[in-house]
Each structure stands twice: as structure tokens, then as C-alpha cells.
Amino acid sequence: MDLTFLGTASCFPLPSRGVSCIVFRRDGECWMFDCGEGSQIQIHESNIKPGKLTKIFITHLHGDHLFGLPGLMCTIGQTSSEKELPLELYGPTGLRKYIRVSLELSRSMLGFDYVVHELSVPEEELPEDWETWHPKHTADTGPVHPNEKEGRLIKPDENGVWHCCETNQMKVMAAPITHRIPSFGFVLHEKPQPGKLDPQKLKDRGVPPGPLYAKIKNGEAIITEAGETIRPDDVLGPKRPGRKIVILGDTSCNSKIAAISRNADVLVHEATLENELREKCVGNGHSTPEMAAEFANDINARKLILTHFSQRYRPAAHELKEGEESVTKLLEQAKRVFINKDLIAAEDLMQVSIPAKK
């Protein structure tokens, strides 16, 4: 399980740093979180295969998180052999219209199907001036694209949690975070994992080391040569808790997602501007390193990864010119709050492994 940061800048892309895009990978399957302009170019610098993307989650519809999506979809269609399952997209209402119109006007056939599941946006998440300049923005428009299959409208449960999807191994939930426009954070929760295999127990029952070990480790029962059925519970230790990864988009307040974020193994949190610019930062719906670190403490996160840095902060490895500052400044500010803990500043193409729990 790992995260690959394809873009770590806010606002607009530069040759030195792309805009928001993160790929979560588990057992070869890839899920993307946000897709700013140029993400498909960055992918080629990484070891992510675009054809392996099965789900794309969009935190909010600002261009630096969204404008790379239609191009990426076209490129997957042009370069990957036919995908069997539809590509599944999740994001706030409006996402379906954006994709539909972009593909329709560019007359792009994809060679694979896609489906958009929209997260309903509650009234209270809309900015005050919402109605004044695009009252109809969530309405679907025109005919459906030939590659579009019918998606769901995902509504919150009684606890204010949007249940996006569930696979054999994972569950993805979302909840609103505060930004200038409706914005969601995503919580990826791995289901409990099989316990540790006790090889002595298998040997005692006459099973030699080999492929049967892998089978039983994956939760399947096996039958020995002597005809005896061995169930995973017979030879595996207690189940291990699954990992929890919390990926937030642009945010100045995370109170509504705190409850489902508790004890995250990894928290990805934006830190757009330094602490000294907190007022401006919060005014724009963003966080300072201090705010990110405080939230990490609040939810008892094990590891905090900062990202979404203003382009005014140069990548840490760059040689600074007179008057320039680097992302290291933001990292140091977070360190003063998230003390003696696992804390890093993401950089483009950085890959972060998330080890299994013991």
C-alpha cells in the first residue's frame, strides 16, 4: 500500500511542481485523488500505469484539482487496452456535468465506460453568494455521453458520513471540510486483515511450505493430502486491524470529518501558507502548517504528510535565490506542533509506503 504524490502545489502548475494529484495504490489497483492540470504528464514520471486506475475521487471542483481529468480520461482511452470495468468517479455534485460537457464538446470517445457518483452537497456547505452566479450549476445538461453509465447520488447517513464505496478490502467514506466552495475529505479504511500465519501449526498438520500457505493466508480454506480441511482461523493469529488513510483537499476547518478520521495511520493535509499568514490563508479557505498539525494531533494521526503548498515556497531540494523561501519553512512550523512524530512534506513524485499493521 502506498501513496504517490503527482502534484503538491496549490493554485497553478509550474515546471518545478504540479497541482493536486495523489495516487493510492493497493495490490496493483490505483485510485486517484484529485486531478489538476498536467497530472497525466506527471504520471509518466512515476511508476503508476494510467490503465490501472479504477477509481478517481475529486475533493472539490476548483480547477487546480479538476482540470486534468478530461485529458487523463481521453489518454487512458487512447493508450490503454480496453478496460473491462467502468472507471468510477466520485466528487461533489457538478462533477458529472463537467465531465459530460468536456467530453461531449471535444467529441471524445473513450474506448471504456465511466460512471460518476456524485456526493450531494448540503445547503449549509454552499457559500452565501452561491445562487447569485450559477443557480443551475448542478443540473445535468444535454444528452448523456455514450460512455457514461448511470451513477448514484450519494447522500449522508445520520452521522453526516457519505459512504462512497466498498470493495473486498477497503471502504471509502467522505465528509465535508470547509473551503470557499463545497469540498470533501476522504477516509480510506482497510478492512481487518488476516492474522500472522503460524507455520508450525501447518507443518504439524502435514502441509509443506508452498502455494497452500499463500492461499490460507489470503483467507481461503485448504484441504490437505490426508483430506483434512484447514480453515484460516485454525492456523492464523488474531486478525490485524486495517490501515486508515485520510486524504483532505483544500480546507480551513475539519470538524465534520474528525470523527471518522480518528487514529489515522496517515493524514494527508494541506498547508498552503505559513503560520504568519494565517488570516489570509483561512480567508481563502486554506490551512497553515500549525492548523494541519493541530488537526493531526486532534485525531491522533500516526503520520502527517503536508502538501498543497503555495508556489511561493520552492521545493525543498531547490537552490534558493535571494528572497526565496522553501517548503522546509512550512515543515518546520508543523514540527513545532506535531512534536517528535512522523511528519513529512510531500514533493512531486514522492512515494510513501504504508506498512501493514502488526
Added chain:
Amino acid sequence: MDLTFLGTASCFPLPSRGVSCIVFRRDGECWMFDCGEGSQIQIHESNIKPGKLTKIFITHLHGDHLFGLPGLMCTIGQTSSEKELPLELYGPTGLRKYIRVSLELSRSMLGFDYVVHELSVPEEELPEDWETWHPKHTADTGPVHPNEKEGRLIKPDENGVWHCCETNQMKVMAAPITHRIPSFGFVLHEKPQPGKLDPQKLKDRGVPPGPLYAKIKNGEAIITEAGETIRPDDVLGPKRPGRKIVILGDTSCNSKIAAISRNADVLVHEATLENELREKCVGNGHSTPEMAAEFANDINARKLILTHFSQRYRPAAHELKEGEESVTKLLEQAKRVFINKDLIAAEDLMQVSIPAKK
């Protein structure tokens, strides 16, 4: 006067080569032709200032010519000091809806105004299956963006020429070229330029070398110390013809734009695939180097610049791996037809000067 190639690949962008985007520059003013994804990143590698863009022309609405536009507009808004005049955009019908929906759904305020002038698309330019999957695609949708000012619908004159715009020094015309979707080529025609200054004539009338020389060269009358008025025609040689630049987008046949392209000083023409793949190439609405060179001969172009290469052809300067081919192959094929003439293959960030005529 020069052209800067910001992207020279077809279909999808790679780190080694971006998709279609060309900037024409004259006296500091910049006009962009097509804006594929990542064009705003490429700009930063060039000496073009995004804030100097006053007009953007889109040849057709395929993503590799279009998907960089909303992001570029947002970035201009975020990074340039307020633009006084609206940014003017020109392209086939559908362009206005694409920009409006992209800006509206991403809730992007620009900090400057823009206006979209759409080129009407005649029935005969529509592919046969046009109506089957987006009959309403040209309809405008929803409320107008606060930064959008009312644009024109440009219709062809009796000769099948779309007159896009005229400035003090330039005229831009368009005509359809054949592609899978409606596509236009653009002809930039500079107006006749002042003739050469004869300094002896000015000296004879008692005007010493200095700022008055520049004034009269720019077409203004001057008054000497003795009170005599000297008009430009008195001291300038015959007017010099203006330059003509023809920029075509994706095309497999240019017959409708040939008449207004004659004697082009520069022809920018796509050459997507090699001659041996002509059938596939034309089937996809594209040209081979031979086809590009034949058209350059037909219109008596002085200089031919090839661009829009399939990513299967690596940039000329790249070290080729086993089995790889480079753009040089395409260039050589064009050379066999456009013989002993000025011919180059564009590459990303290449800048081509277009000298004034004598």
C-alpha cells in the same frame, strides 16, 4: 514578429513533448493558437508572459488543443495584474459553452473580462454521425459567467472566409480545413508596412538624426524647425508588403483555405504520421509530411514548419532506444517534396523569427 512553439505533439502530452500550443508575438502583444493541457506549464519555460496574451484562437475542440484553456485563464487571473481589455477568444461554435461551464463549475472568477467570438460551423463541415450523440452541443447553457462579455457569431463571407478580427497592423481570417470534427485554419495577414527611410532626404531638409526619424518611420508627419511639414511619403520608399502566416490545426485536406493562404511567408502544418501510414493518418483526419509539403508547394509558401507529431516519433535531439524513431524521419520525408526550401520541424520551446520583408 515570431512564433513560439509551446507544444508540438499530437493526442496526449508527455514530459518530453507537450500538446498543441503556438504563440504568435508582434510588438510585445501575444496571440495564442490552441491551448492543449499543460500549455500554461510550458509557458514558464519560454519567454512569453501570460499577461501579454490578448487573443486566443482555437482551431478545433479536440482535447489536445483545448483542455489547457480554462486553467490558463484562471492562472492569468491569479498572477497578472488587472488586464484592461477583455481577453478575446476565437473558435468553432461550442467554445463558449466549454469555457462557460468550466469556469462556472470550478467557480473561477478571473479578475479580467473575456469574450468568445464563435466561428459558425456550416452543415457540410459536420461529420455524418454528428447529430447522433450531441445534438444540442452548441446551445449555451446556464447563466453567463460574470467575467464573460457578449461575443459575436462570425459567419463566412461570399468567398467562404471567416473574418475574425482586424487590428492596426494585422488581419486574421479563417477557413475550414478537413478533420474528424469541425476545424479551422487561421491566416494572419500583416498590413502593408512603411517603406524604407531615405536619411539623405531628411538631411537635405535639415532634419537631424533623432527621434523625429522614428516618428516619420511610424507613418506620422513631422514639422521641421523651419516650420516645414514633411509627410512620410516624402521621405519613405514604397510601402513594403506585410507578412502572411498560416497556422493550420489538424487537417487531412486544405482546399478551402488554399486561396487565402497563397504566398504565405510561413506555413505551420501538421505532420502526424509518416508517409507509409498515409491511409491510417488520413482516416484519422491528419496529414503526412508529404501532404504537408505538397500543400506548401501548392500555395507557394516560403517557409514550412511541421508540427503535431505523433508521440511515437521522439524529439530529434533525444537519444533513440532500439526500435524508436524520431521526428527527423518526418522532416526528411517532407524535404523530398518541398525541395531546397526553408523547412523545419518544430520542437517544444522553439522560437522562429519572421523577418520583415524588404
